[in-house]
Amino acid sequence: MQVYVNGESRELSGPISLAELITQLDLPAARIAVELNRTVVRRGDWSKTMLQDDDRIEIVHFVGGGSV
Amino acid sequence: MIIANREFTSRLIIGTGKYRSYDEMRSAHAASGAEMVTVAVRRVPLDRSSESFLDHLDPSLQILPNTAGCYSAEDAIRTARLAREALQTDLVKLEVIGDQTTLFPDNEQTLEAARVLVKEGFVVLPYFNDDLIMAKKLLDAGCAAIMPLAAPIGSGLGVQNPANLRIMREQLPDATIIVDAGVGTASDAAVAMELGADAVLMNTAIAEAQDPAKMATAMKLAIQAGRLAYLAGRMPKRLYASASSPLTGVIK
Numbered sequence: 001m002q003v004y005v006n007g008e009s010r011e012l013s014g015p016i017s018l019a020e021l022i023t024q025l026d027l028p029a030a031r032i033a034v035e036l037n038r039t040v041v042r043r044g045d046w047s048k049t050m051l052q053d054d055d056r057i058e059i060v061h062f063v064g065g066g067s068v
Numbered sequence: 069m070i071i072a073n074r075e076f077t078s079r080l081i082i083g084t085g086k087y088r089s090y091d092e093m094r095s096a097h098a099a100s101g102a103e104m105v106t107v108a109v110r111r112v113p114l115d116r117s118s119e120s121f122l123d124h125l126d127p128s129l130q131i132l133p134n135t136a137g138c139y140s141a142e143d144a145i146r147t148a149r150l151a152r153e154a155l156q157t158d159l160v161k162l163e164v165i166g167d168q169t170t171l172f173p174d175n176e177q178t179l180e181a182a183r184v185l186v187k188e189g190f191v192v193l194p195y196f197n198d199d200l201i202m203a204k205k206l207l208d209a210g211c212a213a214i215m216p217l218a219a220p221i222g223s224g225l226g227v228q229n230p231a232n233l234r235i236m237r238e239q240l241p242d243a244t245i246i247v248d249a250g251v252g253t254a255s256d257a258a259v260a261m262e263l264g265a266d267a268v269l270m271n272t273a274i275a276e277a278q279d280p281a282k283m284a285t286a287m288k289l290a291i292q293a294g295r296l297a298y299l300a301g302r303m304p305k306r307l308y309a310s311a312s313s314p315l316t317g318v319i320k
Contacts, residue, residue: 006111027112031120033154040149058111060150062121064093065108065136066083066221066249066271 001053012051019046021057032061069266071244072159072191072212074130078103079261079291081132081246083271087280090124096274097126100284104130106161106269108137109147109154132193134161139174141181148185160185161215161248161269162194171221175202179209186210195248198232200239207243214243215269218260219250222272226256230263237264254283254290261294262302 001014005025012021018041022029034041035058041049051057069076080102087093097105105125112118122131133151138144141164148160162181166174173196185192191212196202198216206214216236219225227233228250236245247260248269257268268291277283 006114008114025114028118028120031122031154032112033109033150035146035150038146040146040153042153058150059114060109060147060154061112061118062107062131062133062151062154063110064084064087064121065134066085066106066269066275 001051003051003053003055003057005057006059014051016051017047018049018051018057021051022046022059025059027059032059034059069244071193076103076130076267077101078288079267079295080257080288081106081267081269082274082284083269084108084121084125085271086275092280093275094124094126096280096284097129099281099288100274101288102129102284104132106132106134106271108134109151110137130159131155131157132159132161133157135163135181136161136165138164139166139177140164141177141184144177144181145184148181148190149188152190158189158191160190160192162192162211173197173217175199179205182206182209182211193246198229198236200232200236203236203240203243203245207240212244213246213266214240215246215248217249218247218256221249223250224252224256224273224276225250226252227259227263230259233260233263233265251287254286257287258290258294258297261291262297264298267291 037056078101080100081104082102083106135144135147144164164174164177166172175196178194182192182194193213194206194211195215203214218227244266246267247265251257251270251273260268274280274283
């Protein structure tokens with residue numbers, strides 16, 4: 001199936017959970033947040049959230065910044 | 069200064085962008101005495117491993133996530149929700165920008181986002197144009213403090229409309245007013261405080277100084293001086309001289 005992670009399309013062999021995707025991407029799980037199709041998915045729900053074809057996933061962290 | 073039941077001794081809030089190095093940022097933060105710093109939310113890069121920026125901050129600092137870079141209420145709301153999930157803080161510096169050249173806020177979208185976020189339990193600190201009516205609407209919406217700009221973000225022009233800040237202070241005596249953006253040097257921060265601001269938020273003025281730690285110290289002192297001057301109550305301005313020495317008893 002195909003999903004979009006931070007705007008980039010990715011081919012995944014499913015079934016795969018959000019938690020597994022984050023592990024596959026080798027992201028540090030601490031102090032990041034994840035949105036699936038414009039809704040935040042709580043950290044505790046990552047492993048039970050199964051991805052579907054065409055899902056839009058945003059994964060964010062924090063960077064230096066004051067304004068804009 | 070109290071924001072969301074948390075007391076801050078320092079009236080300086082600073083940004084975390086534009087520093088030449090993490091070391092420089094850390095020493096500026098330490099020199100400023102600030103207890104709260106603001107950070108931006110961005111997509112994690114997927115092509116390389118990225119360390120957490122937050123690891124470079126003094127862990128005692130209160131982190132104030134911002135919605136910098138958002139151009140609509142919807143994006144700002146999504147960004148705030150993501151920040152809360154990642155940091156487990158209800159604090160958010162709400163920014164909805166309306167124009168790329170001036171980076172002026174879109175007041176209408178800001179108000180719309182503020183209303184939604186307050187309902188969701190956020191402690192909302194909105195950046196907005198220095199307009200009294202907008203300030204009242206943001207406070208009515210339940211914002212914990214209001215953050216009028218002094219001048220365009222990163223411009224370093226200082227307080228461009230002192231009358232607006234003074235009016236805002238006089239008309240909203242109980243509001244927490246934090247001047248956000250546009251301060252260039254220490255005297256600008258002092259002016260903002262003398263006009264009655266409760267605090268000043270800045271980034272570029274410190275980060276782009278030749279010596280950020282020294283400027284951070286200057287800002288800390290200027291904010292203290294400005295606050296004291298405001299509390300002391302300045303003398304009235306007069307057009308003509310008023311002698312300080314007795315006019316009688318001068319030798320002839």
